[in-house]
Each structure stands twice: as structure tokens, then as C-alpha cells.
Amino acid sequence: MKITLLTTSVLLISGCSLKNVNEPQKPKIDETLEVVDSSSIRSIPDVNAIAFEWRKVDDPRVVGYHFYRANLQKDGAKLRQIDTIENRYTTHYVDENLEPNTKYVYKISAATKTDVESKTTDDYVVSTLPLMEGVTFIQAISNLPRQIKIIWRPHPNERVESYRIERTSPRTSEWENLKTVNGRLQAEFIDMDLDDNVIYQYRVTAITYDGLESMPSEIVQAQTKPLPEGVSAVNATNDLPRKIAINWQASNASDVIKYNIYRSSNATSGFDLLHSVNVSTLEYEDFINEDGKVYFYKIRAVDKDGLESSEHVNSVMGSTLNKLNKPILTLAQIQGQKAILNWQAGDNRAVSYTIYKTIKEGFFKTKTVKFQNIQALRFEDKDIVRGVEYSYAVQAVDQYGIVSEITSKTELVLPKLKEMN
Secondary structure (H helix, E strand, O other), X not given: OOOOOOOOOOOOOOOOOOOXXXXXXXXXXXXXXXXXXXXXXXEEXXXXXXXXXXXXXXXXXXXXXXXXXXXXXXXXXXXXXEEEEOOOOOOEEEEOOOOOOOEEEEEEEEEOOOOEEOOOOOOEEEEOOOOEOOOOOEEEEEEEOOEEEEEEOOOOOOOEEEEEEEEEEOOEEEEEEEEEEEOOOOOEEEEOOOOOOOEEEEEEEEEEOOOOEEOOOOOXXXXXXXXXXXXXXXXXXXXXXXXXXXXXXXXXXXXXXXXXXXXEOOOOOOOEEEEEEEOOOOEEEEEOOOOOOEEEEEEEXXXXXXXXXXXXXXXXXXXXXXXXXXXXXXXXXXXXXXXXXXXXXXXXXXXEEEEEEEEEOOOOOEEEEEEEEEXXXXXXXXXXXXXXXXXXXXXXXXXXXXXXXXXXXXXXXXXXXXXXX
16 A cells, blocks of 8 residues: 655654654655554554554564554545654554544554665554543532632542633633642632622633643632622711711611721812721711811721722711801990990800900000800990000800800000099
């Protein structure tokens, strides 16, 4: 039988000796040379290799064997010389690096010291084995906080040494190699640091100690736990003295364990954790030693896994009670032997007034006296001495003790009497 013209040659690893055939050549056939017995050829296929055995040739002119091969799916009947075995007593050969589940045709010829060879054997067709069956059971567990757990049944093939875990996500359709888990009996992997409330897909491939891979497992998917539902109806006061009271309606999430209260002086940024309260508490008082202070608040629910509801919610504004407007002086004069002050309230929150009386006792010395809890809008001071300078100012006070600014001082003097000559 004639051999088809060879176009390339490939070096493959033999179970015996090797020879690299680098140049394409047209075989020269000596029909008197003993031919390898086609009926003696036996083979053992593997996933990516095929082992051959045959009966040796006794012709003393033969020094070895040529191997020819074609991939029937890709090459058809176009065979190529793939290797030369240099010892005619060698009767075993392993063809490696083959494609799984693929049909190949082989021919063997007896080789001489020159480029002359025998006729080839009949076509010998053999298929590599398919890939190992994949992992037969795999499950991805949902509703975990920023992680997904994958479990599978250990592969029954004892040659399996490890498993390759792969993942896709909504952001990419490509399979991402996450990790290789060593140990045939190892049967779980936890994928960490994932996004909230996102669906991920996974598959597992078993790998043998010699690098053979199984079919990928079925594709499974799971979803990370969503953030807990936030609170609603958040309110903050603006009418309390030196504190802001915040209240809200509870989250509907069943596993919320507490609420975090955040505060900022800006409506949209700079929020810092102010305080945490347990899930049964739906209010908080923020004590602030300042009148008219404005703050913005956000309340976030926290579940048993430490997940917080979304920070992207509108803040609510609160403020402490403002200072009062100061009174408006309408009269300040000496009438008879007394000083009289009249004023308007200036703020309807005022419930009383404080009068500040400053007495000039010397060029650099003064004394101030306070008259508190004045209920009326008028004040009369009979305790004045002729020729002494006095100044008066008024301050409003509300029911919480919050005071207004003090009015500008008004100076009054009861003139001295003229001396009689």
C-alpha cells in the first residue's frame, strides 16, 4: 500500500526511543521489506494519549519503525509522519498530546538505516477517550452577606487531585478563574467580597494529578444577600433647646438588630457615625451645647450579618432652638428721682427680661447689677444718685432659659443740684 505524501512532521514523546523528523519527505518503499503485521497491533486509548503495541519485525534490514497519523475530523486521510522509533526490538509506543474524544487513523512502516521503508500497515483507527464526567452534584448557596458558598460531591475518580472554580457575573460573560482547590475530597469553596444583591454563576472542573480535566460541571447560580430595607418617615426637630430629637419608623426587614445614626453639617456629604441604638428604639436625642445649630441626619438599619441599608437616601435637617430676638428699647430717661426704661418684646417667645445696670464708680471702675425675672415691659430704678453715670441694657429670656442678645447700653445721669451761694 502506498503512503500519502507527507507535508509536515511533529515530534511527539514515545514510550520508547524518539527521532525528530524535520523535513517533509516522500516515502521510498521497498516492497521486499517485512511489513508490520496489522493484525498484531493493539492499543489502549486515554483522554489525550494512545498507547500502541505490535509484533516486532524480524527482517535484519529493519532498524526501527515509522509512525504516521491523521486526525479524521480535521485531516481526513492526509497522514503525517509523527515519529520514528530507532530500535526494531521496540514494540511499544505512546502518542501523546492528543485531543479528547477524537478519532485518529494510524499506519506503521518498518524503517531501514536509509530513507527506505516497508509498506505500511492497514489503516488502524482508534479514538481517544472523552473527557472525564464532570462533578455530578454542585450547588451554590444564596442569601449570604457579600459571599456565595459552592458545594459539590467529590469526584469518584481517584486520579482527581484538584478542582478549578470559575465564575461569571452580570458585568462579564467571560469565565473568570477564581481558585484551584486542592484535594479530591475537598468539596466546598466560599467566594468572598462580592457585591450586594447580585447574581453570580459558577462551574467546577475536576483536574487529575497528570493535568487531565473533566467536563465542566453544570452551571449553578446564586445571589448575594441584599442590603436590609431602610427606615422610613425620619423626622428631626427644630424647636428644642440645645438638642435635636430624631425619630423614625422601623425597617421592615426581619433580621435588623440595630440602627446607626449618622450626622453631618452638610446635607449630602461628610456623614459620621454619631450613635447606635437597638432595634426596639426608634428615637434619639442629640444634645448640643449651642443655640440655632443646624445638623443633617441619616438613619441606617443594620442586620444580623452587619449589612447596613443603603447610604443613598435623603438626609433630614434638624436644628436646636434659635436665640431670641433682643428687645427693642422705646424709652430710656430720668423722670424725677428715678430712671425709667420701656421696651417692646422683640420675640414672642420671651417670658421674662433681665436688666443690666452699670454704675460708673470711678474713671476706670464700674460695677454691674442684674435685675432678673422682670415680667413687664417697663422698669423703674429709684436707686440712683445725682451726678453718677448709669447705663442700662435689656435681655429677653424664654421658658427654657435661652437668652437673646443684650441691647445696646443707654446712659442716664441724674444731674447734681446747683449749689446756692
